[in-house]
Amino acid sequence: MTKVKSIEELTAMRERLRAGMAVRENGNHPEELPQVRVGMGECGVAAGAKDTMREFFAKLAERGVSGVVTQTGCMGHCDAEPTVEVEMPGCEPVMYGNVTPDVVDEIIDSHICHGEPVRRLVLTESVVGRNIKS
Amino acid sequence: MAHYHTYILTCGGTGCRASHSPQIVAALQQAVDDAGLSDEVKVIRTGCFGFCEQGPIVKVVPDNTFYVSVKPEDASEIVREHIVMGRKVERLLYISPETGKHVPDSRHMEFYKPQMRIALRNCGFIDPENIEEYIARDGYAALGKVLRMKPEDVIREIMASGLRGRGGGGFPTGLKWKITREVQADCKYVVCNADEGDPGAFMDRSILEGDPHSIVEAMAINGYCTGASKGLVYIRAEYPLAVHRLQVAIAQAREYGMLGDDIMGTGFSFDIEIRYGAGAFVCGEETALIHSMEGRRGEPTVKPPYPSECGYKGAPTNVNNVETFANIPPIILRGAEWFASIGTEKSKGTKVFALAGKVNNVGLIEVPMGTTLREVIFDIGGGIKNGKRFKAVQTGGPSGGCLTEKHLDTPIDYDNLLASGSMMGSGGMIVMDEDDCMVSVAKFYLEFTVEESCGKCTPCRIGNRRLLEILERITAGHGTEDDLKELKNLAAVIKDTSLCALGQTAPNPVLSTMENFWDEYVAHVRDKSCPAHRCRDLMSYYIDPKICKGCSLCSRVCPANAISGVLKQPYSIDQTACIKCGTCMDKCKFGAIGVR
Numbered sequence: 120m121t122k123v124k125s126i127e128e129l130t131a132m133r134e135r136l137r138a139g140m141a142v143r144e145n146g147n148h149p150e151e152l153p154q155v156r157v158g159m160g161e162c163g164v165a166a167g168a169k170d171t172m173r174e175f176f177a178k179l180a181e182r183g184v185s186g187v188v189t190q191t192g193c194m195g196h197c198d199a200e201p202t203v204e205v206e207m208p209g210c211e212p213v214m215y216g217n218v219t220p221d222v223v224d225e226i227i228d229s230h231i232c233h234g235e236p237v238r239r240l241v242l243t244e245s246v247v248g249r250n251i252k253s
Numbered sequence: 254m255a256h257y258h259t260y261i262l263t264c265g266g267t268g269c270r271a272s273h274s275p276q277i278v279a280a281l282q283q284a285v286d287d288a289g290l291s292d293e294v295k296v297i298r299t300g301c302f303g304f305c306e307q308g309p310i311v312k313v314v315p316d317n318t319f320y321v322s323v324k325p326e327d328a329s330e331i332v333r334e335h336i337v338m339g340r341k342v343e344r345l346l347y348i349s350p351e352t353g354k355h356v357p358d359s360r361h362m363e364f365y366k367p368q369m370r371i372a373l374r375n376c377g378f379i380d381p382e383n384i385e386e387y388i389a390r391d392g393y394a395a396l397g398k399v400l401r402m403k404p405e406d407v408i409r410e411i412m413a414s415g416l417r418g419r420g421g422g423g424f425p426t427g428l429k430w431k432i433t434r435e436v437q438a439d440c441k442y443v444v445c446n447a448d449e450g451d452p453g454a455f456m457d458r459s460i461l462e463g464d465p466h467s468i469v470e471a472m473a474i475n476g477y478c479t480g481a482s483k484g485l486v487y488i489r490a491e492y493p494l495a496v497h498r499l500q501v502a503i504a505q506a507r508e509y510g511m512l513g514d515d516i517m518g519t520g521f522s523f524d525i526e527i528r529y530g531a532g533a534f535v536c537g538e539e540t541a542l543i544h545s546m547e548g549r550r551g552e553p554t555v556k557p558p559y560p561s562e563c564g565y566k567g568a569p570t571n572v573n574n575v576e577t578f579a580n581i582p583p584i585i586l587r588g589a590e591w592f593a594s595i596g597t598e599k600s601k602g603t604k605v606f607a608l609a610g611k612v613n614n615v616g617l618i619e620v621p622m623g624t625t626l627r628e629v630i631f632d633i634g635g636g637i638k639n640g641k642r643f644k645a646v647q648t649g650g651p652s653g654g655c656l657t658e659k660h661l662d663t664p665i666d667y668d669n670l671l672a673s674g675s676m677m678g679s680g681g682m683i684v685m686d687e688d689d690c691m692v693s694v695a696k697f698y699l700e701f702t703v704e705e706s707c708g709k710c711t712p713c714r715i716g717n718r719r720l721l722e723i724l725e726r727i728t729a730g731h732g733t734e735d736d737l738k739e740l741k742n743l744a745a746v747i748k749d750t751s752l753c754a755l756g757q758t759a760p761n762p763v764l765s766t767m768e769n770f771w772d773e774y775v776a777h778v779r780d781k782s783c784p785a786h787r788c789r790d791l792m793s794y795y796i797d798p799k800i801c802k803g804c805s806l807c808s809r810v811c812p813a814n815a816i817s818g819v820l821k822q823p824y825s826i827d828q829t830a831c832i833k834c835g836t837c838m839d840k841c842k843f844g845a846i847g848v849r
Contacts, residue, residue, distance in 0.1 A: 122510040125518045126397040129388070136389035143260055143378065144390075146315030159339030176258050188258060189316040190339035 145187045151208055153186040153231045157218075158202040160193025166200035167219060174220040175203075178227050186231065196242055205230055216242040257295040259336060260314040261285070263323075264377065266301035266462050267455075267494050269309035273325055274298070277309055280328030287329075288337055300463015302377035303617040304364055307347065312377070317358035320345040350613065350635055364614050364633055369595070371603050372419075372579035373619045376463030381498050384505040387466040393511050395585035396470050396477075400519040404478040408434060411478075411581070413589035415601030420446055420537070420574030421649065421678040422754075423600075423667040432561040433479040433571040441481035442570040443472050444560075445578055447488035447495070448542060450534040451650030452701060453609040454681035457575035459617050460605070461488070461495035464579065465502035469525060471578035473512065474585065476523040479571050484525035487542050489532045499527060534651075534705035538753045539564075539572040541707065552709045553753035574679065576605055596622030600666030604677070610646075610684035611638045623664040626656060630684055641686040645769065649678025651698040651705075652758030654765025655691065674765045676758070690787035691770040692777055695763045696724040702759040713756025716747040720763060728788040732778035740767065786848050789833045793849060798823035800845035807837035807846065 123129045145152055157163070157172040168190075175188050194202045199216025205226065206212035213236045215226065222240060229235045263269075263278045275298075282296045302310045307321035311331065318341055320331065327345060334340045346355035347362060356362050370376075379386035387393070399407050412427030433441065445468055449457040461468060472484040488496055503525050506512040514522045528546045535541045536551040543565050545551035564570025580602060584592045593601050600622040606629065609615050613635035620629060626646060630636070637643050645655040648665075654675035656663075663669050667677050685694060699721045708714045720743055723736050744760035751757045767774055776784050783791040796807070796816075801823040808816040808824055815831040818824030826837070838846040 121508060123517055124510065126400065129393060129397050129517060132385075133388050133391070133394065136385050139257070140386065140389040142258060143314050146317055149315065149317075157339070159337075161338070164338070172258070176256060180256070187315045192338065192340040 141185065142187075145185055149187040153184070153208070154204075154206040154212075155186055155188045155231075156191045156204040156206075156212075157188065158192070158194040158196075158200065158204075159190040160197070160200075162193055162197040163200045163202060168201035170220050171201045171203065171218050171223060174223040175227070178224050179231075182227065182232070184227065184231060199242055202242070205236075207231070207234065214242045215240045257293060259294045261294065261296045261331070261336070262299045262302075262312045262314060262377065263296065264300070264302050264308055264310045265298035265381075266305075266308075266459060267492075268301070268305045270494065272309045274309040276325040277311065277323055277328055280325045281311070281332065284329045284332035285336070288332055290332075290336065294332075294336055297380045298382075299378060300376040300381050301373075301459040301617055303368075303373070303459075303619075304347075304362075304614065305616040306614045310377075311345075312359060317360055319347050319356070319359040319362065321347045363635065364616070364618075367624065367628055367632055368619055369603050369621050370619050371583050371592075371595075372460060372467075372576050372605050373463070373617070374583065375467065376459060376617075379464070381463050381465055382501045382505075384466060384502070384509055384511075387464070388509075391582070391586055392466055393470050393509075395582035396473050396511065397517060398585055399474050399477055400517060400521055404434060404480070407474070407478050407585070410589045411584060414584045414592040415589075415596070415599075416577065416580055416584060416592065417600065417667060418574060419576035419580070419604065419679065421652070421676065423677060426573065426577055429561060429573070430475065430478050430571060432559070433481075433569050436562050436569040438480075438569050440483075440566075440568045441479055442565045442568055443475045443479065443481045443484040444539075444542070444546075444565065444570055444572040445472055445484065445486040445488075446537065446539065446542060446572055446574045447486055447492070448530045448537040449489070449492075449575070449679060450532070450537050450705075451652075451679055451681040453683050454607045454650060454679055456605040456607050456617065456680045458492050458495050459607075460575050460579050461492070462498050465495075465498045466506065467579045467582055468499070468575060469502050469506050469512065471573075471581035472525055473516070473523045474581055475571055475573065475578070477521055479569070481569075481571065482522050482524070484523065485528050485546060485565065486525060487528045487530055487536070487546055490529040491532050496527065496529070503527070533707070534701070535707045535753070535755050538755060541753070542572065543570060550707070552707045553755070555752060576680070597664055597666040597669075599668055604665070604680060606680045606682045608634050608682050608684070610682075611641065611686040611689075612636070612684040613638055620665075622666045625662050625664055627661040629665070629682070630661070634684065637684065637686050641688065643684070644687050644689055645685045645691065645694075645766075647675075647683040647685070647694070647698075647762070648681070649676035649758075649761070650681045651701045652676060652754065652761055653678045653681075654761045655685070655694065655769060656765075657769045674768055675761070688785055688787070690728075690783050690785040691766040691773050692724060692728055692783075693785075693787050695766045696721065696728060698762040699724060699759065702755065706755065706759075710750075710752035710756060712747045712750040713752065713759065716743055716751075717756065717759050719743060720747070720760060724763070727774070727777045728783070728790065730777075730781045730788070730790045734775075734778055736778060737767070737774055782849070792833060793828055794826055794831060794833065794835070794838060795847055795849065796824050796826060797845050797847060798825075800843050802843055802845070804842070806840055806842065810836050810840045812836065
């Protein structure tokens with residue numbers, strides 16, 4: 120039975136259902152959240168971008184971090200696929216290359232949670248300086 | 254378990270359904286299944302997005318890509334390109350009329366930027382037939398909160414919010430609740446007035462289609478506050494989709510224990526029934542509405558007594574409009590102070606408008622009170638169609654008046670619109686351009702009210718018909734200057750003496766067009782000409798002999814054989830035979846045919 124028998128039950132039900140609404144809710148104000156864009160051109164898909172994207176969903180959910188993960192076309196670094204762009208609120212986006220699923224957690228931990236880009240994976244090193252607004 | 258990372262939202266409102274949106278939803282789902290993505294991508298049929306001009310709308314979330322004028326055959330391309338490959342389907346993106354470029358997402362559309370969605374908060378966002386999506390967005394949380402408060406405190410909150418009736422009258426909602434509460438009675442009723450009847454208005458329909466649970470929840474809140482245990486929704490039978498969504502919502506609310514006995518274990522019981530209206534405009538008037546629900550003729554009675562004291566079956570009855578109800582849950586959850594911070598001094602919150610007529614972006618919009626007509630028509634509405642000049646906008650439907658260029662920068666609220674000679678009404682907004690004849694516009698609205706008058710009181714039944722006859726005389730070229738005086742006199746009498754608001758406001762379109770476009774009336778009666786070239790009896794097509802080459806094309810296309818002449822010599826039009834269809838003028842390659 121789905122019948123709600125108390126106000127507490129309704130609250131619990133809402134908390135449970137809210138997770139299913141998070142992607143849509145976050146889409147209403149992406150600029151306030153970390154945004155992750157996964158390059159999903161043919162080159163990216165061939166290099167495993169789909170798995171990378173799934174890993175982002177899984178790890179963000181695991182850590183309970185809100186973020187907006189979207190896919191985009193080829194970002195022009197076909198030699199370093201999968202490519203991923205991470206944009207923190209109020210900051211310039213940072214472009215990463217060779218983002219295989221095993222480095223996803225590191226990017227989330229360092230860049231998204233602590234604001235420190237993972238420099239060894241950044242594709243355009245010269246612009247890193249202005250990427251981070253301290 | 255499925256973890257959706259992308260949602261494809263497709264409009265399932267009446268307008269987009271007429272353009273095959275159910276087939277689009279099915280085709281999108283098929284394409285998602287075929288791509289093996291049914292555990293990652295969810296296709297949802299929502300309520301109205303508001304951008305009806307270019308429906309059907311398909312929106313991809315979270316990147317907010319906004320596809321317009323989508324056809325069922327576009328579905329596979331959207332999934333293949335956008336969902337699988339991450340490339341937006343450029344050709345289906347909305348094109349900004351200003352830059353001529355594709356707009357990548359809805360957040361960059363001028364149509365949405367000035368809007369603020371409170372009543373429409375869930376429209377175009379959730380599946381209206383899924384109560385769990387509503388609950389996930391704080392649905393029924395306001396009811397839960399209210400059931401732990403004292404009814405008096407809830408009413409005080411609604412009063413403090415400054416919410417006024419959205420059906421047109423603008424009566425303070427909290428005060429109405431208070432009056433109903435204070436009447437002692439064993440049985441009371443809550444009524445939702447969903448008898449939206451203004452030509453060109455579709456605000457209430459869209460709310461019911463896109464977010465029916467918000468109405469169910471607000472009615473239950475109202476029942477708790479006023480002491481009613483029974484709710485009735487009076488909805489016109491010609492809104493079948495809204496009726497269906499409401500039926501589904503009521504059934505789900507009962508299943509989840511949001512309606513019925515002992516709601517959420519609090520001891521409060523409430524249930525809702527639907528009553529169907531046959532589509533009479535007068536039944537939007539609350540006393541006529543109640544009579545109609547009682548199975549009697551839909552005729553109004555004199556107030557007082559107000560329904561709050563003596564309504565349905567003689568019991569105290571709280572009647573509120575759909576949009577008014579839709580505002581209740583957010584006020585409860587976010588507080589009166591928040592709501593009162595939006596809008597103008599005496600009109601708080603937002604207002605939903607159905608923007609229609611000669612405006613580029615026909616659609617459903619919600620803006621804070623105090624937004625100017627210019628912002629609504631030119632920023633959100635994208636200006637006048639075909640680059641024509643703005644002439645007037647009718648607000649308040651057949652009961653309202655027209656506003657002109659000089660009113661464009663007036664902040665929209667109840668009091669400003671009244672002061673400008675119009676009224677808020679329920680939110681229909683019909684835009685007119687330079688080609689519209691204002692006498693004909695007044696005639697159009699009067700034809701509607703004459704048709705819809707219930708006939709109970711003489712001023713409305715006979716007076717308005719006489720008004721219409723005078724307007725018909727004027728547009729036929731038989732008007733006199735005395736007719737203009739008579740229009741004014743008669744209009745004043747009808748306003749003063751009619752029984753209900755239908756009759757009292759019916760002359761408004763005549764009075765406001767006379768006020769703002771007096772010259773046009775004078776031209777009709779004195780010069781026997783229609784400046785906008787709309788009144789057929791007052792216009793004539795002519796061929797300029799200096800330009801005419803005598804090619805004979807006009808005489809060949811004329812359906813009335815009214816044009817004759819000799820080849821290679823100027824042709825002429827027989828005015829007695831001409832039916833004024835304008836075909837000759839459209840076809841002439843030399844611009845030799847004019848109208849005067």
